Amino acid sequence: MSRYELRxxxxxxxxxxxxxxxxxxxxxxxxxxxxxxxxxxxxEARGGASKSEVIISDTIIDYPKITKCDALLAMTxxxxxxxxxxxxxxxxxxxxxxxxxxLPEGNFKKVGFNIINTAKNDVGREIVAxxxxxxxxxxxxxQVSRENAEKAVLSSVPEAFIExxxxxFNMGFERxxxxxx
Amino acid sequence: xxxxxxxxxGNEAAAHGALxxxxxxFAGYPITPSxxxxxxxxxxLPKIGGKFIQMEDEIGAMAALLGGSLAGVKALTSxxxxxxxxxQELIGYGCIxxxxxxxVNVMRGGPSTGMPTGPSQSDIMCAKWGTHGDxxxxxxxxxxxxxxxxxxxxxxxxxxxxxxxVMIMPDEIVAxxxxxxxxxxxxxxxxxxxxxxxxxxxxxxxxxxxFGDVPPLAAFGSGxxxxxxxxxxxxxxxxxxxxxxxxxEEERQVRKVEANKADIMKWEEYQIDDAxxxxxxxxxxxxxxxxxxxEARRAGIKAGLFRPITFWPFPEExxxxxxxxxxxxxxxxxxxxxxxxxxxxxxEGNAPVLGIFRVDGEPVNPGQILxxxxxxx
Numbered sequence: 118m119s120r121y122e123l124r125x126x127x128x129x130x131x132x133x134x135x136x137x138x139x140x141x142x143x144x145x146x147x148x149x150x151x152x153x154x155x156x157x158x159x160x161e162a163r164g165g166a167s168k169s170e171v172i173i174s175d176t177i178i179d180y181p182k183i184t185k186c187d188a189l190l191a192m193t194x195x196x197x198x199x200x201x202x203x204x205x206x207x208x209x210x211x212x213x214x215x216x217x218x219x220l221p222e223g224n225f226k227k228v229g230f231n232i233i234n235t236a237k238n239d240v241g242r243e244i245v246a247x248x249x250x251x252x253x254x255x256x257x258x259x260q261v262s263r264e265n266a267e268k269a270v271l272s273s274v275p276e277a278f279i280e281x282x283x284x285x286f287n288m289g290f291e292r293x294x295x296x297x298x
Numbered sequence: 299x300x301x302x303x304x305x306x307x308g309n310e311a312a313a314h315g316a317l318x319x320x321x322x323x324f325a326g327y328p329i330t331p332s333x334x335x336x337x338x339x340x341x342x343l344p345k346i347g348g349k350f351i352q353m354e355d356e357i358g359a360m361a362a363l364l365g366g367s368l369a370g371v372k373a374l375t376s377x378x379x380x381x382x383x384x385x386q387e388l389i390g391y392g393c394i395x396x397x398x399x400x401x402v403n404v405m406r407g408g409p410s411t412g413m414p415t416g417p418s419q420s421d422i423m424c425a426k427w428g429t430h431g432d433x434x435x436x437x438x439x440x441x442x443x444x445x446x447x448x449x450x451x452x453x454x455x456x457x458x459x460x461x462x463x464v465m466i467m468p469d470e471i472v473a474x475x476x477x478x479x480x481x482x483x484x485x486x487x488x489x490x491x492x493x494x495x496x497x498x499x500x501x502x503x504x505x506x507x508x509f510g511d512v513p514p515l516a517a518f519g520s521g522x523x524x525x526x527x528x529x530x531x532x533x534x535x536x537x538x539x540x541x542x543x544x545x546x547e548e549e550r551q552v553r554k555v556e557a558n559k560a561d562i563m564k565w566e567e568y569q570i571d572d573a574x575x576x577x578x579x580x581x582x583x584x585x586x587x588x589x590x591x592x593e594a595r596r597a598g599i600k601a602g603l604f605r606p607i608t609f610w611p612f613p614e615e616x617x618x619x620x621x622x623x624x625x626x627x628x629x630x631x632x633x634x635x636x637x638x639x640x641x642x643x644x645x646e647g648n649a650p651v652l653g654i655f656r657v658d659g660e661p662v663n664p665g666q667i668l669x670x671x672x673x674x675x
Contacts, residue, residue, distance in 0.1 A: 141305065141476060142305040142476075145305055145477070145478040146303065146304075146305055151478075152477070154305075154476040154477075155475040155476075157415070157416075158415055179586070179588040179592075180588075180664050181475050181582065181585055184663070
């Protein structure tokens with residue numbers, strides 16, 4: 118089965134829905150595969166648990182939500198605790214190592230680095246933490262090529278922020294590779 | 299030339315479908331989870347000489363919608379449960395005065411304010427019986443982003459063809475999920491416009507049945523003058539309490555849909571022919587159901603999916619036919635048995651209907667449906 122299920126989770130306002138949309142767009146528009154993105158969030162504009170789910174497949178996608186998660190991004194401890202239950206054996210957990218300190222038990226690959234601080238200190242703007250995380254998810258999951266994912270990022274952000282997002286995406290990609298060695 | 303593709307939400311697709319159908323007027327009041335429909339219309343309509351207006355509340359929006367349509371333009375509004383409740387009085391007005399318009403209602407948890415960001419399918423009876431009195435009801439329930447686009451075009455066609463309000467009701471999952479959409483070229487999908495009067499203004503009557511069950515509708519401002527009321531009316535539009543006229547007009551209004559069910563109804567059958575168990579599901583729930591049906595088939599169980607795309611009028615005759623050959627129906631739904639009740643109402647007790655009813659803000663998942671399929675003996 119080619120069905121691959123990803124979940125981007127964290128707090129409302131961290132841009133995780135956007136990260137999910139870009140991942141799905143990369144697969145669906147630039148990679149020519151099938152993809153569905155869905156989301157669930159609370160009534161708050163900021164804070165509260167937020168998740169964005171992406172299904173990628175080579176055949177038609179019926180159920181648009183996660184059945185067994187292949188790859189989970191957790192940007193807060195709350196999200197990590199709440200959404201790691203259905204992580205597949207052999208799956209991938211990517212987490213922000215400053216914020217997630219209690220890791221779930223399980224037979225899956227755990228990759229952590231300081232995602233938000235990377236955005237803040239190394240890229241220069243905390244607001245692109247979601248794109249750092251996206252770059253990392255692209256690197257770890259291998260579902261879309263680096264080139265196509267970057268195209269999807271650049272077509273989704275305002276002109277004035279293209280360089281910033283490019284830097285964020287590539288730094289996330291590299292950091293994830295380094296952290297998973 | 300390659301067709302235009304995009305990665306869109308169901309709500310955005312509804313707006314683009316409306317524009318494709320020739321919609322030039324939107325009146326609404328924003329409400330989660332339907333707001334993106336209004337957002338897109340507010341951006342796009344001014345570019346093509348259309349008008350967008352945010353009214354003071356939902357019933358005001360419905361009033362504006364009816365007025366816009368009477369002025370001769372295709373009109374759209376979007377809302378969700380609480381807004382649909384508030385619009386009901388004027389939806390009935392649209393039915394009796396026979397004013398074409400399209401209402402997108404994104405189903406969220408209810409009743410009342412309920413769960414604004416959670417999915418639901420519990421407005422489905424409200425689409426038929428929300429407004430009081432006997433009236434025609436047409437309600438479409440798409441299951442994918444592409445289908446939201448296409449069914450919105452069809453909603454306008456049906457509204458214009460039968461001169462009546464039409465509802466299109468994606469659940470929150472379909473409305474908010476994003477998928478790739480291929481935009482049809484102009485002319486690729488049928489677009490129907492209301493029939494204009496063929497007589498001069500002095501001879502025009504807005505409910506002239508000598509033209510059939512759907513009389514031509516003139517546009518206000520085009521020189522035709524006529525009376526519009528929510529009271530039972532005569533052919534010239536003025537009120538009447540004359541028994542035989544009221545009876546005949548009420549029957550005609552309902553007959554517009556009843557006698558044309560074959561044209562309005564639409565459904566999909568998947569693996570039905572040899573099925574022992576048939577899952578009846580619509581909207582996002584049908585996607586869970588298809589997943590479960592495939593799993594069941596792999597496990598050697600003859601399961602099938604019956605997916606209404608038009609919910610009202612409901613495909614009663616076809617389900618009755620299917621019910622004679624199956625061991626049971628499953629009704630997975632994000633409501634407490636509304637769809638199961640409708641199924642039971644048309645299968646004359648031929649087979650049991652097992653329900654899976656979720657109103658906790660989570661979708662019915664494929665595993666739940668598969669388990670229920672296995673229960674049918």
